Every structure is written in structure tokens, then in C-alpha cells.
Amino acid sequence: MRREASILHVDLDAMFAAVEQRDKPSLRGKPVIVGGVAGRGVVSTASYEARAFGAHSAMPMAQARRRCPPNTAFLSPRFPAYQKTSAVVMELLAGVSPLVEQVSIDEAYIDLAPTGTDLSVPAVTALALRLKADIAAATGGVTGSIGAASSKLLAKIGSDLHKPDGLTIVPPGDELLVLHPLPVRRLGGVGPATEQRLHRSGIRTVGDLAAASLEDLVDWFGTAHGHGLFRLARADDPRPVVSSREAKSVSAEETFDIDVRDPARLTHELDLLSARVAGRLRRSGLTGRTVNIKVRHPDFTTVTRAVTRDQPTDDGALIAQLARRLLTEVPTAGGIRLLGVGVSTLYDFAQDDLFSAAGEDPPPFSFPEDPAPTPPSAAPPSAAPSFAAPSFAPPAPTPSRVATSQPPSGRPLDAEPVSPGSSAAGPVVPGSAPSTGSASPASVPHPDSSEQPSDDAASVSASPDGGAGPLRARPAAGSDPPGAPSTAGPGSMGSAPVTGIPPVGSAPATGAGPLAATGAGLQGSTSATGAGPVESPPAVGAGRPGSSSTAGFATSAVATGQAFASSSADGPGAAVPSGAGPVAAVPSGAGPVAVVPPSGVAAVSPVPVWRSGQDVRHDEHGPGWVQGSGIGRVTVRFEGPLTPVGRVRTFFVDDPQLHPADPPDWSDPGPSSSP
Structure with a gap:
């Protein structure tokens, strides 16, 4: 154990929610929850105002909605905005010491020993206070809590003792006095x-x-x-601060909207997950000897199984074979909520690339509606130190079509705007929701982070491939009669015919009936409604004159990520066979959805879909963010990090003057919001 409190742990306070409140003045001081926004989505981050009602990370979104008041904003994540803020903070930390170990998007360790500075408790306290002030100034008000101690264990515990905006110094020799009462x-x-x-x-x-x-x-x-x-328990933690962290495992997992009991379906999902893991291994130049699976039951009990081979591999077929064998050791009759596949015991060696990498996308987000209770009071932040001793090209501008109570051309429209907590993002396809998979950062026998329930929503971590997930094409229930033959030709990895559970690599076959395309960041469906029942609701704007719903052909999709549904981040996407149903292509940032119609069906106009919290720009009114969308309309609040609370305007979802936008710059005032 060191003789000085020379290790700092910096942890940004409720970072995702804090960034949202920074960029959206109307949400400051109000409960904000970022994470999955439908079905079985979970909370990624809850603001401290929301935590006062009992909301917390990894909580099912439905439960958070029941606990939080009606004015709570439920937002899909904006990872580019969070990554930009994180980069600013990490650059600041690198200026303090050459030894900075980033452990996640919002936390890092700093070793002050190599700096040659005074390491007395008063000097470390002054340095930490300056660092906290610099972080808040550089990020536009996002605060961080800091713990300083003689070990990583105590530094991390210290940063969590007086959140938010806290500072805890554990003087050398007082470690057990601080640790043992916890x-x-x-x-x-x-x-x-x-x-x-x-x-x-x-x-x-x-x-x-x-x-x-x-x-x-x-x-x-x-x-x-x-x-x-x-x-x-004896504060014995000799782990050093290391400036680089190697991946110890590569994994992928999926949470299902409906508990899966069908063995054939589970086998199919294992094949898809194994292909994703294999693709990540090859792109990272890694192979692994240990294959493991993770199974979560409806009661949230989690079971893991693993097997270790003599030789490492990056072969998706072999990984799938071992994963199937492991699954036979786990009871599945009661249903499976989450399924995961991982490879560990990694080696810096890659076999010949005999297979094309499977495409991967970020996780989706969606949410249900629930009542909310009366709020308790929230604890105020504490900033005092504590001494712990005891893109795509937009169309040409045209006149704005602001939605009013008297819409043009007889277009139906609700009079009230859509709120952040009631965004009707679009139909949710029963059966599945893609989830996160990423490479796990290095760990030690006694890690500094406690075991937590797996965040089925997106988690941001160091990943060899950036944490993308695959393009997935899924059947919608009732789309074809049982036993109907597949008419589609070969497609991309992860696609599936409309009926049955086919082998990996087959392509969707539709000519009638809906096809649900659910890549990460996308839940939706496109359907030819002229034949067979359609299980999902009609598209946003369906039935409204001038919308992209036509006789015998309806489209809908929800864009919740930063990827194209028709092409992966790493390679070409799924080919659309002749006669197949339309496939939604979602541009980066979620905007209008380009629909490819089936053979013989007239082309339709792109269907814009907007997700709650998304950054947008209007040709007339300027930058803003989506407060909610549904029933053929989208409500936008025009404000930014440095503007007053902005006004709300409602438009038709296909307003040609409304476009997706990049995250706002909190350091640049820019033009003021439109009145």
C-alpha cells in the first residue's frame, strides 16, 4: 500500500442525464432518464432528480415509469454527444498526469506519483478541487466526483461517498477506518x-x-x-494505474421482448450471436479458447456456463457448436429473457479471414407507458470536499408545414404536442430486441467495480470494434401460413425467413406479410398489407393523405441508433431479394427512412421517424430536439445549451424542412432559438 493518497478516481455524475440537461435547458432541474424506451428497455442513467423517486441504472424502464412523476423526460441515448464530452474530460486528465486509466466513458483513474508534485493531503485536495472546476467549465456544467486514496479500491469508493459533485480524501493510514463501516x-x-x-x-x-x-x-x-x-476487506489492493487496457473477452447478448421457450429459436439466436462474436474477434485480430454463454430467466436469475478448448479459435460455426452444447446444461422450459455468447482467454493471433464479418449496430431503445407517483424530495448536490476519516443530403428548403389544429388538405392532427414521456416511436415487433455486445475491459481477481445486473440497454465500454451489433431481419407473427416455402435468395448474416427458424445466412422471404427489420438502434416493420394479417400497428402517419402509406403497402420504423439498417458499420448490408418486402434503411442520427418497395409495387416516399431526445434542425426555426413523435407528427423544442428555454412547435413527420442534426456545441453560443 502506498504512503500517499496519490491515486485519484474521477467519476462524472449521472453523465448521460447531465449531458441531456446541459443541452436541453427545459430539462434542467427535472427528472431525466436515458435508456431503453420500450418493451423491456432498461434505465442506462437516471438524473439525481429521478433518483429521488427510486429510479436507478439497470432498472426496467416500466418500473422507472411507475416510480417517476409525469414530467419525467424519457430519452433515447445520444452517444456522439456523450463521447464528445468524455473526450474533453479525458484530455483534461491527461494534462494532470501521464498515467491515466480510462475504465469507461465516464470514469478514470489518475496516478499522481509520476508527476513529481506535492502529494500531501492539502496539496492533493487543492489539485482535486481545481480539476473538478476545470471539468465543469470545459464540459458546460457536467460535474464529476473525485476520490483520492492510496489504492484504486479506496479511491473508487471515495468518489462514490459524496456524490454528486463531491470530493473525498482518504488520508494514508485511515483506510480501514473508512472501509470497515461500509x-x-x-x-x-x-x-x-x-x-x-x-x-x-x-x-x-x-x-x-x-x-x-x-x-x-x-x-x-x-x-x-x-x-x-x-x-x-483489509484494503489490500496493489493494482497499478495502467494507461492502456486490453480486452479480456469479446461477447454479444440479446434481450427478448417476449420470453423465448422454443428450443429451435434459442438455437438460431445462439448461431447469430456466435457469428457476431466471431466477426469481432477477426476484426480485432484475436482468437480465444474459452466459449461461454449467459442465460437470464424471467425472474432475473442469471446462469453462466463455459468450456475451454485446447486451441484458440475465431470460427463462428465452432463457437456456435460449443454454445449449443452449453445451452443443453441450462433449464430453458420456463423461458429465456436474455441470451449471450462470449469468448475469453484471448490470444493476439488471427486465423485467415475465411468469413466476411457480420455487421453490427448499437442497441435499440424503446419504452412503454406507466403511471407515476407523488415525488419525494431530492437531496441537493454537495461540492465541498470531505475528508473521510471516520449524414445525408437534406432536400431543398420549402415552406415550413407547421402542424396546427387546422391542418392543410384535411390532414388529421391532434391539437396537443407530444411530450418527452409519451413519444410514440412506432410499432414494436414482438419477439426480440437486439442488445449490446462489447469487448470487456481488463479486470483483476478483485476488480474495482461491483457486480451489477447487466444493462440490457446500451453500455459504453472499450471495444475492439466500437461496440456495433448486427443487422437483423426478423419475421412478424402471422405473416405467412405455417409451412410456407421461402422464396427469397441468399442474404446477409442474421436475416430470417418469414416462417420457421431457418439456418444462419438465409434471407427474408416476403411477398406478402410484414417483415420486421431490427438492427441495433432500429425497431420497426415494413409490410405489404395486401395479404395476410399484420401484427404490428400502422406506420407513423399511416392513413393520412400524403403519407407513405398506400393501398396494400404500409411502412413503419423506429430509428433509435446511429446506424443504417440496410448496411452495417463494417461492410455491405443485406441484399433485398426480388419479391421481398420493403426494408427500412435508417441514416445516421435517425431521420427519414428510405423504403425499398417489393417488385411490382410502386415506390413510396421516405417515411421520417424521430426518436425522443434526438438533435434536429429546422430550416426556418433552427436547432432543437425532438420532444416526442407519433400519429404522423413530431414535436420539437427549439433550444440549445446556451439558449433560454425554447418554444415548442409541432410539425408533420415528413416536413421537408426538418432534418437530423449533430449534437450541439456547448462552447459556441451560435444563433439564438426562434421565438
């Missing part, structure tokens, strides 16, 4: 299962854990985990 859950490596086992043995605080014998801990948790807990 609940055992504060230790890295103590998740819900470990916590419950310790509680059954009467161990509730870290001090209780320190009193347990090594023999008991090894007996309860095994050699590695038992020794790790024994050391952590």
Missing part, C-alpha cells in the same frame, strides 16, 4: 449473489468480512474469489 456491497466483486451469501452468514459490513477466516471464505466462494474478498 456495507459489503461497496466492495468490487460483491454482487447480489455474493452479498446474499454473506448476509446468510451474518456478514453485512466490510468489518464483518474482515473478521471472517480465509478458510470460510474459500469454502463459500472458491479459492480465487475467497482470497480476493479476504484481501479487499
Whole structure:
């Protein structure tokens, strides 16, 4: 253990929500939740105003909606905005010390020892206070909490003790005085299962854990985990701050909208996930010996299984074969909520690239509606230090079509604008929602972050390939009669015919009935409605004269990511066979959806779809963000980081003057919002 508090842990406070409140003045001081926005989406980040109602990360979105008041803003994530803010902070930290270890988009360790500066407690306190002020100034008001201690373990715990905007210094020699009164859950490596086992043995605080014998801990948790807990309870954490972190595993997982019980469907999903993992391995020049699966049941219990080979591989077929074998060891009759495949024990060696990489996209976000209770009071931030001793080309401008209570040409329109909490993003295809998969950063036997329920919404982490997910084409229920033959030719990895569960690599076959294209960041459906029942609701704007819904042909899609549904971030997308149903292509930033009609069907105009929180620009009114959309209209609030609270205007979803936009620059005042 070091003799000085020379390790800092910097953790940005509720970063995603803080960035949203910075860029959207109307949301400041109000509850904001960022994350999945439909079906089984989960909370990625809750603002401190929302946390006062009990909302927190990894909570199902439906539960968060029940707890939070009606004025809560539920927003889809804007990863480019968060990444831009993170880059500014990491650049600041690099100016403090050459040893900066970024562990996620919003947190990092700093080792002050190589700087040669004064490492006394007063000097470290002054440095940390200056750093906090610099972070807030450089990011436009996003705050960070800092812990300073003699080890990474205590520094991380310190940064969490007085959030938000807090500072905790753990003086050398006082580590156990700070650590032992804390609940055992504060230790890295103590998740819900470990916590419950310790509680059954009467161990509730870290001090209780320190009193347990090594023999008991090894007996309860095994050699590695038992020794790790024994050391952590004594503040024994010699891990250094390292400036680079290598991936220890490559994984992909998927959360289903409806619990899956069909063994054939589960096998098909394993094949798709294995192909995604194999593609990431090859692009990263890695192979691995250990294949593992993760299965989460409807009651949120999670089971993992793993098998290790003699030789490493990046072969998707072999990974799928091993994953299938592992799945037979897990009970699935009660249904599966989440399924994941991973490869670990990695080697810096790549086999010949005999297979094209599977395309990958970011995760989707969608949400349901629920009532909300009366709010409790929120705790105010504390900034005082605490000493812990005890694109696409837009169309040419045309006159703006602002939606009013008397729409032109008899177009129906609701009089009230759509709110952030009630955005009707579009139909949700039953059966599945793509999820995150990424390379896990390096870890040690006693990591500094505790086990957490897997965020089925997007999580941002260091990934060899940037964390993209595959283009997925899924059948919609009732689209073809049972046993109907597939008429489509070969397509991209991940597509599936309308009936049955085909082998990996087959393409969707539609000529009648809906086809749901759900790449990451996209949930939607395109359907030829002239034959067979359509299970999903009509498209946004369907039935309105001039919309892109025509007789026998309706389209809808929800863009919730930053990828094209028709092409992956790494290569060409799925080919659309002759006679297949239309496939939605979603431009970066989510905007108008280009629809490719089936053979013999007249081309239709692009269908714009907008997601809550999305950055937009209007030719007449300037920059703003989508407050909500649905029923053929979109409500936009025109404001930015440095403007007053802006006014709200409602337009038809296909207004040619409304375009997707890049995140606003909080350092540039720019033009003021339109009155």
C-alpha cells in the first residue's frame, strides 16, 4: 500500500442525464432518464432528480415509469454527444498526469506519483478541487466526483461517498477506518449473489468480512474469489494505474421482448450471436479458447456456463457448436429473457479471414407507458470536499408545414404536442430486441467495480470494434401460413425467413406479410398489407393523405441508433431479394427512412421517424430536439445549451424542412432559438 493518497478516481455524475440537461435547458432541474424506451428497455442513467423517486441504472424502464412523476423526460441515448464530452474530460486528465486509466466513458483513474508534485493531503485536495472546476467549465456544467486514496479500491469508493459533485480524501493510514463501516456491497466483486451469501452468514459490513477466516471464505466462494474478498476487506489492493487496457473477452447478448421457450429459436439466436462474436474477434485480430454463454430467466436469475478448448479459435460455426452444447446444461422450459455468447482467454493471433464479418449496430431503445407517483424530495448536490476519516443530403428548403389544429388538405392532427414521456416511436415487433455486445475491459481477481445486473440497454465500454451489433431481419407473427416455402435468395448474416427458424445466412422471404427489420438502434416493420394479417400497428402517419402509406403497402420504423439498417458499420448490408418486402434503411442520427418497395409495387416516399431526445434542425426555426413523435407528427423544442428555454412547435413527420442534426456545441453560443 502506498504512503500517499496519490491515486485519484474521477467519476462524472449521472453523465448521460447531465449531458441531456446541459443541452436541453427545459430539462434542467427535472427528472431525466436515458435508456431503453420500450418493451423491456432498461434505465442506462437516471438524473439525481429521478433518483429521488427510486429510479436507478439497470432498472426496467416500466418500473422507472411507475416510480417517476409525469414530467419525467424519457430519452433515447445520444452517444456522439456523450463521447464528445468524455473526450474533453479525458484530455483534461491527461494534462494532470501521464498515467491515466480510462475504465469507461465516464470514469478514470489518475496516478499522481509520476508527476513529481506535492502529494500531501492539502496539496492533493487543492489539485482535486481545481480539476473538478476545470471539468465543469470545459464540459458546460457536467460535474464529476473525485476520490483520492492510496489504492484504486479506496479511491473508487471515495468518489462514490459524496456524490454528486463531491470530493473525498482518504488520508494514508485511515483506510480501514473508512472501509470497515461500509456495507459489503461497496466492495468490487460483491454482487447480489455474493452479498446474499454473506448476509446468510451474518456478514453485512466490510468489518464483518474482515473478521471472517480465509478458510470460510474459500469454502463459500472458491479459492480465487475467497482470497480476493479476504484481501479487499483489509484494503489490500496493489493494482497499478495502467494507461492502456486490453480486452479480456469479446461477447454479444440479446434481450427478448417476449420470453423465448422454443428450443429451435434459442438455437438460431445462439448461431447469430456466435457469428457476431466471431466477426469481432477477426476484426480485432484475436482468437480465444474459452466459449461461454449467459442465460437470464424471467425472474432475473442469471446462469453462466463455459468450456475451454485446447486451441484458440475465431470460427463462428465452432463457437456456435460449443454454445449449443452449453445451452443443453441450462433449464430453458420456463423461458429465456436474455441470451449471450462470449469468448475469453484471448490470444493476439488471427486465423485467415475465411468469413466476411457480420455487421453490427448499437442497441435499440424503446419504452412503454406507466403511471407515476407523488415525488419525494431530492437531496441537493454537495461540492465541498470531505475528508473521510471516520449524414445525408437534406432536400431543398420549402415552406415550413407547421402542424396546427387546422391542418392543410384535411390532414388529421391532434391539437396537443407530444411530450418527452409519451413519444410514440412506432410499432414494436414482438419477439426480440437486439442488445449490446462489447469487448470487456481488463479486470483483476478483485476488480474495482461491483457486480451489477447487466444493462440490457446500451453500455459504453472499450471495444475492439466500437461496440456495433448486427443487422437483423426478423419475421412478424402471422405473416405467412405455417409451412410456407421461402422464396427469397441468399442474404446477409442474421436475416430470417418469414416462417420457421431457418439456418444462419438465409434471407427474408416476403411477398406478402410484414417483415420486421431490427438492427441495433432500429425497431420497426415494413409490410405489404395486401395479404395476410399484420401484427404490428400502422406506420407513423399511416392513413393520412400524403403519407407513405398506400393501398396494400404500409411502412413503419423506429430509428433509435446511429446506424443504417440496410448496411452495417463494417461492410455491405443485406441484399433485398426480388419479391421481398420493403426494408427500412435508417441514416445516421435517425431521420427519414428510405423504403425499398417489393417488385411490382410502386415506390413510396421516405417515411421520417424521430426518436425522443434526438438533435434536429429546422430550416426556418433552427436547432432543437425532438420532444416526442407519433400519429404522423413530431414535436420539437427549439433550444440549445446556451439558449433560454425554447418554444415548442409541432410539425408533420415528413416536413421537408426538418432534418437530423449533430449534437450541439456547448462552447459556441451560435444563433439564438426562434421565438
